[in-house]
Amino acid sequence: MKKLFDIIEKYLMPPMTKLSEQRHLRAIRDGIIxxxxxxxxxxxxxxxxxxxxxxxxxxxxxxxxxxxxxxxxxxxxxxxxxxxxxxxxxxxxxxxxxxxxxxxxxxxxxxxxxxxxxxxxxxxxxxxxxxxxxxxxxxxxxxxxxxxxxxxxxxxxxxxxxxxxxxxxxxxxxxxxxxxxxxxxxxxxxxxxxxxxxxxxxxxxKPLVRGVGNSLWGILVPIFIITILWAAGIHGVSVVGAIARPIWLVLLDENLQAVADGVAIPNIAPEPFFQWFIWIGGSGATLGLVFWMIFSKSKYLKSVGRASLIPGICNINEPIIFGAPIMLNPLLTIPFILGPMITGILTYFAMALNLVGRPYILAPWTLPAPIGAYLATGGDWRAVILVLINIAIMMAIYYPFFKAYEKKMLLEEMANEEGALVE
Known part of the structure; x- marks a missing residue:
C-alpha cells in the first residue's frame, strides 16, 4: 500500500492537481455549479x-x-x-x-x-x-x-x-x-x-453519454477515480465532476423530460444516483465509518467521530477525511475505495431491474441520504430501503479496518499517556 501511495504522490498527484486547476475545466465547474x-x-x-x-x-x-x-x-x-x-x-x-x-x-x-x-x-x-x-x-x-x-x-x-x-x-x-x-x-x-x-x-x-455515462463501467470508473484521488489528498469530485457533470446533467435532463412526457425513465446514473445512493455521508460513503467512530474506545477517534456526525449526515465529510485521517491512511483507504464500488454495483442492478425507481430530481445535496433519495426518485419508498441497506453494507465493510485502526490508535494513546507519566 505504501508503494501505491508513493506512485500516486509521484505520478498521479501533480497532473491531477494541475487538471483540477486548469482554467477551462474550473470555469465549466463553476459555471454549472x-x-x-x-x-x-x-x-x-x-x-x-x-x-x-x-x-x-x-x-x-x-x-x-x-x-x-x-x-x-x-x-x-x-x-x-x-x-x-x-x-x-x-x-x-x-x-x-x-x-x-x-x-x-x-x-x-x-x-x-x-x-x-x-x-x-x-x-x-x-x-x-x-x-x-x-x-x-x-x-x-x-x-x-x-x-x-x-x-x-x-x-x-x-x-x-x-x-x-x-x-x-x-x-x-x-x-x-x-x-x-x-x-x-x-x-x-x-x-x-x-x-x-x-x-x-x-x-x-452520444457514445460517451449512452455508454460510459450510463453503463456499469460508467458508474464504477468515476467512483474509483474520485475515491483514489481523495485518498491521495486531492478533491476527487472537483476533478472528475468538471468532466463528468455535463454528462450527468444530460442524463438527468432526459429523465426529467421522460417524467414530464409520462414515459419510462431511461437513465440510471445521473448525478443524484451518486449523491444519494453511493456518497452517503460524502465521498467514500463515510457515514458508516462515522457511526463506528462515535462509539470508539480511542479518545481521538471518538472525538473526531462526534465532530463529524452532523456534517456527515449532511454529506460533508472533510472533517473525517482529514481528521481520522482517511487521506494517505492504508487501513481506511481500502474500504473507502472498495465499499462505494460494491454499493454502486448493487444500486445499479436494483435500478436496472426496476426494483427501485430511477432518480430524476436534483434534491439539495445537504439533505440526509434517505430523504434525498426519496425526493430524487419522486417519492419511491424503496429508495429509502436501498439507502439503509447501503449504509449497513458500508458499516460492515468499514468495521474490520476500523477495528484494526482503532487498535493502532489505542496503542499510540497508551504510549503517549505512559510517556506523560514518566515525565
Whole structure:
C-alpha cells in the first residue's frame, strides 16, 4: 500500500492537481455549479406536478401545464444559464470583464439554435436544446466566445473609449468587435451553411453519454477515480465532476423530460444516483465509518467521530477525511475505495431491474441520504430501503479496518499517556 501511495504522490498527484486547476475545466465547474439553485428549485416543481400520492396527483392533474412552467424555464433553459456562468468565470480567470464574457457566451450559444416562425405567435426559439441536451454546445460556445474576446483584447483590437466614460459603457464598446466576430462566425456556420452545430456535437458525444455515462463501467470508473484521488489528498469530485457533470446533467435532463412526457425513465446514473445512493455521508460513503467512530474506545477517534456526525449526515465529510485521517491512511483507504464500488454495483442492478425507481430530481445535496433519495426518485419508498441497506453494507465493510485502526490508535494513546507519566 505504501508503494501505491508513493506512485500516486509521484505520478498521479501533480497532473491531477494541475487538471483540477486548469482554467477551462474550473470555469465549466463553476459555471454549472452557478445554476444549481435554479436546477434544484425548478426540479421540485416537477415533484409538485407529479406527486407520489395518487389522490394528490389527481387533484393537480388539471393544473400540470401551469405548474411545470417554472421547471421549463429553469431546467429547460439550463444550458443558457450555464453558458453565462462559464463565460463569466473563464473571462475573470483571464482578468477580463466577466459580464462581457458571460453575455458573449450566451449570444454564441443562442445563435446555435434556429428560431421558428409560428403563425399568430411570431418568432420562437425551440427549447429542446436549451436545457441539459445542449450542455456540451454551451460549454464549447462559451469557451469559443471568451477565447475570441481574449485574443482581440490581447492584441488591443477593441474600441477604446476616452477617460471619463462610465465603466459599463466602456466595457460594452470593448466587446463590440469580439461580439461582431462571434455573431458573424456562428451565424455563417449555422444559418448560412446550414451546419447543425447542436446535432453534430450531440452525435459526437452520444457514445460517451449512452455508454460510459450510463453503463456499469460508467458508474464504477468515476467512483474509483474520485475515491483514489481523495485518498491521495486531492478533491476527487472537483476533478472528475468538471468532466463528468455535463454528462450527468444530460442524463438527468432526459429523465426529467421522460417524467414530464409520462414515459419510462431511461437513465440510471445521473448525478443524484451518486449523491444519494453511493456518497452517503460524502465521498467514500463515510457515514458508516462515522457511526463506528462515535462509539470508539480511542479518545481521538471518538472525538473526531462526534465532530463529524452532523456534517456527515449532511454529506460533508472533510472533517473525517482529514481528521481520522482517511487521506494517505492504508487501513481506511481500502474500504473507502472498495465499499462505494460494491454499493454502486448493487444500486445499479436494483435500478436496472426496476426494483427501485430511477432518480430524476436534483434534491439539495445537504439533505440526509434517505430523504434525498426519496425526493430524487419522486417519492419511491424503496429508495429509502436501498439507502439503509447501503449504509449497513458500508458499516460492515468499514468495521474490520476500523477495528484494526482503532487498535493502532489505542496503542499510540497508551504510549503517549505512559510517556506523560514518566515525565
Amino acid at each position: 452557478s445554476t444549481m439553485a435554479l436546477i434544484i428549485i425548478g426540479s421540485f416543481f416537477l415533484v409538485i406536478a407529479f406527486p407520489p400520492i395518487p389522490r394528490l396527483a389527481e387533484l393537480v392533474q388539471p393544473h400540470v401545464g401551469n405548474i411545470l412552467i417554472p421547471f421549463r424555464l429553469t431546467m429547460g433553459l439550463m444550458a443558457i444559464y450555464a453558458s453565462y456562468g462559464i463565460g463569466y468565470s473563464l473571462a475573470k480567470s483571464y482578468k477580463l470583464d466577466g459580464v462581457s464574457g458571460g453575455v458573449l457566451s450566451i449570444a454564441a450559444f443562442i445563435l446555435t439554435l434556429v428560431p421558428a416562425s409560428i403563425e399568430g405567435h411570431g418568432w420562437m426559439l425551440p427549447m429542446a436544446n436549451a436545457g441539459g441536451a445542449g450542455m456540451f454546445v454551451a460549454i464549447i460556445m462559451s469557451i469559443f466566445a471568451v477565447e475570441v474576446l481574449r485574443f482581440l483584447h490581447k492584441r488591443n483590437f477593441t474600441f477604446k473609449m476616452p477617460e471619463g466614460v462610465p465603466d459599463s459603457v466602456a466595457r460594452s464598446f470593448e466587446a463590440l468587435v469580439p461580439a461582431a466576430i462571434i455573431i458573424v462566425v456562428i451565424w455563417t456556420v449555422r444559418h448560412l451553411w446550414g451546419f447543425d452545430i447542436q446535432g453534430f456535437v450531440m452525435d459526437l458525444f
